[in-house]
Amino acid sequence: MSDSPLAVTIAGLTFKNPVIPASGTFGYGLEFLPFFDLSRLGGFCTKGLSPSPLKGNPPPRIVETPAGMLNAIGLQNVGVRAFVAEKLPHLRAYDTHVIANVFGFSVEDFLEVVAALNDAEGVAAYELNISCPNVKEGGTQFGNDPVQAARVTEAVKRLARRPVIVKLSPNAPSIVEVARAVEQAGADAVSLINTFVGLAIDVHTHRPRLGFMTGGLSGPAIRPLAVRMVYEVSQAVRIPRIGMGGIATWMDALEFILAGATAVQIGTINYTEPQAALQIIDGLGAYCRERATTIAALVGAFRP
Numbered sequence: 001m002s003d004s005p006l007a008v009t010i011a012g013l014t015f016k017n018p019v020i021p022a023s024g025t026f027g028y029g030l031e032f033l034p035f036f037d038l039s040r041l042g043g044f045c046t047k048g049l050s051p052s053p054l055k056g057n058p059p060p061r062i063v064e065t066p067a068g069m070l071n072a073i074g075l076q077n078v079g080v081r082a083f084v085a086e087k088l089p090h091l092r093a094y095d096t097h098v099i100a101n102v103f104g105f106s107v108e109d110f111l112e113v114v115a116a117l118n119d120a121e122g123v124a125a126y127e128l129n130i131s132c133p134n135v136k137e138g139g140t141q142f143g144n145d146p147v148q149a150a151r152v153t154e155a156v157k158r159l160a161r162r163p164v165i166v167k168l169s170p171n172a173p174s175i176v177e178v179a180r181a182v183e184q185a186g187a188d189a190v191s192l193i194n195t196f197v198g199l200a201i202d203v204h205t206h207r208p209r210l211g212f213m214t215g216g217l218s219g220p221a222i223r224p225l226a227v228r229m230v231y232e233v234s235q236a237v238r239i240p241r242i243g244m245g246g247i248a249t250w251m252d253a254l255e256f257i258l259a260g261a262t263a264v265q266i267g268t269i270n271y272t273e274p275q276a277a278l279q280i281i282d283g284l285g286a287y288c289r290e291r292a293t294t295i296a297a298l299v300g301a302f303r304p
Contacts, residue, residue, distance in 0.1 A: 005288040006281070006295050008042070008262050010240045011163035011188035013097060013124055015042035015263060018295050019253065019281045022244055022265035023048055023101035023127065023167075024073065028087040029094075035274040040281065042263065043097030046083065048129050050103060051112040053079035058211035063200045068219020068246065069268060070198050072212035075103060075129075080116045088122050097124035099165065107155050118161045125162050128152065131169030131194040143169035143194070146181035157186035165242065168192040170222075170229060179233045191242040191265060192233060193226045219268040220246040227259050234260025234300060248276065250283025257295060258302040 006017035023045035056076030131143030195216025200209040226245025243261030
């Protein structure tokens with residue numbers, strides 16, 4: 001473990017700080033090079049990677065809502081092989097953990113992506129997106145059912161040569177039960193929460209404002225719900241938790257850490273403030289110095 005007060009360990013990986021831009025909001029990392037050095041980050045999650053390229057959903061894909069947004073991007077991506085050949089070589093120049101977000105419409109899809117990544121240099125861990133709410137199949141099937149979630153987790157763990165993080169859905173009947181199921185199936189950590197399913201209607205046309213109709217609600221509006229779910233899951237499982245959902249400031253991030261998250265992911269705020277991750281890192285650092293404490297000591301320090 002590093003001597004830095006911000007350093008944390010998840011699944012045997014030491015992160016220089018607990019701040020990780022979230023999948024789907026940070027591209028492949030390279031898009032943010034004009035704004036800051038990626039080496040400042042503890043790590044980041046790539047866009048979701050599938051066996052073959054996907055074009056995603058028809059536009060409109062994003063709708064602004066009070067204190068957040070709805071998105072229905074539809075997991076557009078270049079495909080895992082293009083990522084390994086065209087994106088990953090550039091990322092190796094930066095001292096940060098690259099977490100490959102993996103998704104599929106079947107267990108076999110997940111395994112195909114992980115197999116393509118296993119031999120790729122520069123990937124630190126896999127994050128299984130079993131919970132995307134804005135595709136027609138796949139995400140709901142796995143993320144809402146503890147049995148299905150455990151099945152895909154166990155299959156990937158047998159194949160994976162790197163730690164496996166499972167991303168949980170707030171739309172599951174019981175996110176705690178899904179967390180327990182994937183822990184028992186061998187997951188090294190969980191990340192939570194993904195977006196809530198929402199709908200926005202154009203009152204002039206009486207039509208949905210998104211081309212896909214429904215989308216995933218993210219942003220500050222969901223933060224109290226996310227903090228509550230991180231706390232509940234933290235009481236139920238022993239594996240590390242990575243918290244996310246509406247984080248915009250270091251104080252928001254600290255809420256998740258106090259609730260039981262070892263690290264946090266930063267999502268929607270990246271669209272409006274590309275340097276938000278650095279501001280959160282700096283804020284957490286100042287807090288730890290003022291209190292003569294560490295992030296590791298603050299994990300789960302909430303006192304009900």
